[in-house]
Amino acid sequence: MSNDDPQADMKKELYTNGIPISPTLNAMPDTPDDSRKSFFLKKRLVQISFMCVVVAAAISLIAKFLVSLINLITNISFYGSFDLAFHSPADNHLGAWVIIIPAIGGILVGLMALYGSKAIRGHGIPEAMEQILVNQSRIKPSITFLKPISSAIAIGTGGPFGAEGPIIATGGALGSTLGQLFKITSNERKIILAAGATAGMSAIFGTPIAAVFLAVELLLFEFSPKAILPVALACITGAAGHHLLFESGPVFPMPDIAVPSNLALGVYSFIGIISGILSLGITKIVYFIEDAFEKLPIHWMWWPAIGGLVVGIIGYFAPHTLGVGYDNIIGLLSGKLPFALVLSLCFYKFLSWAVALGSGTSGGTLAPVMTIGGATGAILGTVILQLFPQSGINLPLAALIGMSSMFAGASRAYLTSITFALEATMQSHALLPLLGACTASYLISFFFMENTIMTEKIARRGIYTPDSYQPDFLRKLRVSQILKNDLLVINADNTIQQVKDFFAATPPSENYFVITDAKGAFNGILNLRDVYTSRQDSEKPVSVLARQSTFSVKTEDNLGDVVELMSEQNEDTVPVISPDGKTVVGVLTSRDIVNAYKYRLLEENAATANFSLKRQRIKMLIKGRRLIKM
Known part of the structure; x- marks a missing residue:
């Protein structure tokens, strides 16, 4: 050249x-040998699945231990007896002395948090989400025993929480600990953490499908065979543990439900809308109370004691707000609770739970939210039946609708809410009403609430939580x-x-x-x-x-x-x-x-951009017409 x-x-x-x-x-x-790589990945999947099953078997035993420990502490605190059988703290005869028992439990939890680990505070799922998102799914091994013990103390002394939150946190900690003992990737550790957490939920309620969906919607942030298969096997193991160690029937039995009419389906969807609106308020109030505790001029160790004192005062006037409250859910789903008691559960249970949770004690969220939602559904159902007897709704189903849709709105765990209600009650005819109500509640939550009760805490720390799960x-x-x-x-x-x-x-x-x-x-x-x-x-x-x-x-x-x-x-x-x-x-x-990825983003945002441009043009047109009129 x-x-x-x-x-x-x-x-x-x-x-x-x-x-x-x-x-x-x-x-x-x-190019690299794809068949060898595929064989390695499948072999790795078998290994991770085996570890998840081991964690699930262990967490099933821990779940039984936790429930027994809660029962023991409850019986000691309210009845002075060493008994592992369940007795509701609502039947106590302590009088005004009942006020100080939750406060004593709060002091013990505060001391455990101060000298053990501050991570035991809270209701479990947000803390597990945070470790997955920012700490490569690493949870301190001490949480494995500190969380269930502190939760048993908090709940056994009258705390208005369910056992599922602590066992989910404990299962996650156990899975994370096992993952840290072996040379595995952070993504594999995330899978074992999620498997342990959801196996705990499955062991408590016997709801493996809902537990799998909980993992997808709140912990895994993905839907792939390498993640779903180990978690599913763990949840199946947890369900087997539930049937072996607890019971084989539905955890929340209720009267059989007939196929609802179209009019009834519309009413149930309306209940879902109201529940969705109320779930916004519940979330805001819980974090408002938490912010109020942050402003107190005393050390955070004493906050659970203050929260416990409020729980005790409320429990003195409304004893059914004390403790786990699974019996309250069964009562709501039976449709036979007195209306005054249903009102009490709706208002006082919420107030007691919101203050206790805001104080930073150790407890759960699922059972309290469902109790509040079930009471809300029962109240709305009673009022609708009085005003419109021809609506054809069923009061127990109205309670189930309120229970599920309240959780769907508060957590935006849409599929979890529906499948949990079906598995926990074994009522297949409730599927369509649940689908309509939970969809309505989810829509309200999605459009009017930026974060959920599960993500608000970590969002305030600048941690982004994925809200969509799409293929790569x-x-x-x-x-x-x-x-x-x-x-x-x-x-x-x-x-x-x-x-x-x-x-x-x-x-x-x-x-x-x-x-x-x-x-x-x-x-x-x-x-x-x-x-x-x-x-x-x-x-x-x-x-x-x-x-x-x-x-x-x-x-x-x-x-x-x-x-x-x-x-x-x-x-x-x-x-x-x-x-x-x-x-x-x-x-x-x-x-x-x-550039290919950038083009995809531009393509996805085109509809939003066009909509914004059209709205801007309409505003300019309206403004121009106003000028002409002037």
């Missing part, structure tokens, strides 16, 4: 799919879909100076170019930056600057695999070869992949 004509020996061609621009590649290595966009795109249709090919014999002259005369639009030898065979990739920053003699052939690729990809490969391969090889460019593996058809860069 002469300096007078810098383009003389340059080879610039356009190609389309199926038209190669270089002969057979002799030195291009094959890059794995849906093939290389051929983003590969550019023009390729600049440079002869390896051209000197560095000749290449500089060529680019001076023809400014390039790309930064990477293919180099071929005298026979036209692939010789490497040239980076434009290397041409201008190299200290090599300008008269040397440009081939000295060529980057020799150690791997290649094919046009039919998906971008997800390509990104993974480029990350493993620490390369930002890769030659693309034809499906038959014989010819180079282009160069793929990390910038191309970023």
Whole structure:
């Protein structure tokens, strides 16, 4: 190539799919063996699944221990007897002395938090979410025994919580601890943590499907075989533990439900809307109370004692607000509780739970929210039946609707709320009413509440919680879909100076170019930056600057695999070869992949942008009309 004509020996061609621009590649290595990689991943899945089952078996025993410990502390605190059987604290005869018992429990929890671990405070799920999102699913091993003991003390002395929150936190801590003992990835540790947490829920309630959905919606933030299978096996193990250690029937039995009419379905959906609105208020009030405790001029260790004192005062006037309250849920679902008691559970249970939770003591959320929601549904159902007897609604089903939709609105665990109600009651005819009510409640929550009762606490710390679970966009795109249709090919014999002259005369639009030898065979990739920053003699052939690729990809490969391969090889460019593996058809860069992702985001936001633009135009039009009228 002469300096007078810098383009003389340059080879610039356009190609389309199926038209190669270089002969057979002799030195291009094959892509990694996918079958060996697939075998390794499946073997790893079996190992992680086995660990999850072991954790689930252990957490089932811990769940039985926790429930027995709660019963023991309850009987000692309110009846002075060493008994492991369940007795409701509502039947105590302590009189005004009942006020100080929850306060004593709060003092003990505060001391455990101060000298043990502050992580025992709270209701379990948000704390587990935080460790998954920011701490690579690492939870202190001490939480495995501190959380159940502190929760048993808090609940056994009258705290208005359920046992499910502590056992979920304990299961997560146990799974995380086991994951830290072995050399596994943070994602695998997340799976074991979620498996332990949801196996605990399954062991308490015997609801494995709901537990799996809970993992997907609040802990895993993904839906893939490598995550679902271990968690599902753990939840099945937890359910088996429930049947073996607790009972085999529905945890919340209720009268059989007939198929509802269309009018009744509309009424149940209306109850779901009201429950969704109330769930917004519940969330706001809980965190308002928590903020109020933060402003107290005393050490946080004493806050659970103050919360316990309020719980005791409320429990003196409304004894049924004390303790776990699973019997209250069964009573609400029977439809036979006196209306005054239902009102008491709705208001006083909420007040007691909100203050206790805001004080930072150790307890759960699921059972209290469902108790409040069940009472709300029963109240609304009673009022509707009085005003519109022809509505055809069923009072126990109205309570179940309120229970499930309240939790759906407060947590936005949509599928968990529906499946939990079905599994816990074994009432298949409730499916359609539950679907309508929970959808209505979820819509209200989604449109009017930025964070949920599960995510508000960690969101205040600047932690983003995923709210959608979509397949990897890059794995849906093939290389051929983003590969550019023009390729600049440079002869390896051209000197560095000749290449500089060529680019001076023809400014390039790309930064990477293919180099071929005298026979036209692939010789490497040239980076434009290397041409201008190299200290090599300008008269040397440009081939000295060529980057020799150690791997290649094919046009039919998906971008997800390509990104993974480029990350493993620490390369930002890769030659693309034809499906038959014989010819180079282009160069793929990390910038191309970023641009593909960027295009996808622009495409997704197009509808929102168009809507905003239309609304802005309407506002301008209205403003213009007003000016004309003036």
